[in-house]
Amino acid sequence: MPSAHPYVAAVADPRAVRLLGDPPVPGAPEGQWWPPQALLPAWLDAHAAEFDLVHLHFGMESYSPEELGETVATLRRLKRPLVYTVHDLENPQLSSQEEHRAALAVLTAAAAELITLTDSADAEVRREYGRSTTVIPHPTLLASATSPVGTPHATTRVGVHLRDLRPNIDGVGTVATLVRAVADLRAEGARVEAVVRMNERVRDAEAAASIGLLAADADGVTIERGSRMDDDELERWLSDLDACLLPYRHGTQSGWAELCFDLAVPVIGTRVGHIAAQHPRDFHAFAVGDPIALARAITDATAPAWSTPGSPRRAEEVARRRADRSAERDAVRDAHLRVYRRALRTAAAA
Known part of the structure; x- marks a missing residue:
């Protein structure tokens, strides 16, 4: 979650993963997914039969560490594993990071599986939170068949x-x-x-x-x-x-x-x-x-x-990268699917 975010859609193989839609937020405009209602214990209890696991990407700053503790306790009681991608070791939406780090401590301790995007981020998670992660690179988010290559200019x-x-x-x-x-x-x-x-x-x-x-x-x-x-x-x-x-x-x-x-x-x-x-x-x-x-x-x-x-060289480079990144996205989706299967096996054995 959130399923409306392009990153989430990019890493989920539609042939093997069904993303639930983001629950509507009371009083918010249509299409707004934050604060994510799917992290509320009441929502999790009411919809437990509809999902196998929760994969959290973004939106955690909407809730306090104590509220996130209630979320993970509910998932544990429901025997639904949590997968968490550590996108933000520092939250770009916040100036003070103290509460964010406390929330990270809750989530990294509770998650059945953790994902990061780079080896150096994995090393920081190991150092700060004592957990290893699966490193899966950021996939391309481009969906159109062609990409712009810019307009020539003199400067x-x-x-x-x-x-x-x-x-x-x-x-x-x-x-x-x-x-x-x-x-x-x-x-x-x-x-x-x-x-x-x-x-x-x-x-x-x-x-x-x-x-x-x-x-x-x-x-x-x-x-x-x-x-x-x-x-x-x-x-x-x-x-x-x-x-x-x-x-x-x-x-x-x-x-x-x-x-x-x-x-x-x-x-x-x-x-x-x-x-x-x-x-x-x-x-x-x-x-x-x-x-x-x-x-x-x-x-x-x-x-x-x-x-x-x-320039022709820009166009050639964009086309080359598009081909490489398309293949990489397939590998990224396969890697996520392996993480999900491990998390489900862990939950079944608990």
Whole structure:
């Protein structure tokens, strides 16, 4: 759960796994799955005959560690195993992580099986929570038959999308560093530009105003404000970039890094969590406050010929990765099915 999330659909083989729909949330708009009702003991009791196991991916921040303890106790009483994918060792929606770590302790101790996406995340789970995991990489989430390859342009374009300025996004620090890096590169004669995008509605209006002031008089830096992009719009926006800058101050893994990989857009980011381990050859590191490192990362990231939007090399690279990732998704689904079977055997033997 949640079944409406594209990641959940991507890892579940429809030939062998039936996903129950997300229960409606009282008072919420249609289609909203959070807070996930399927974690409530009353729902689990009422629908126990309809499911064999619970696989939790997202939405745990909706409940306290004590409430999650009641969830796992109910599953134990019903003899229904819990599988938990540890996507977030640090929760991107939260500033303070204390309650999140307490919730992780509850879930990692109770789960019949744990999954992580990278070897380094597995090592952290072992170190912090004393449990081993099954490492299964993040699959492609692209569903369409073709992918955009971008539009040619005369400059090297670096983009950063700050979205709604949620707690794990360092918008001010990232943009300040980017403005200085672009100025340095342009002073050296590089034809480089940066585009900074934010949603119209943000969580931190003061930070948004500061970002606007930082970019207002910056040569080669443009600010975009707009509504939240749908998947197709986001893919087109990313495909027009020579490199994508990730603005995270904390986090664990990144779906954006996966989407950029699928679209053959190199990633520049800080070394937070385990994002660099997802696709190491496509990841170029910098530190917020270090424009020299960011300028170097921009130069390195945009050096490969396939990084150029709209070029034949970009199109070839996107097609090659699409074929590889399609085969990988089949392997990812098989790996999840093996995890489910182990969890069910464990529950049957208990």
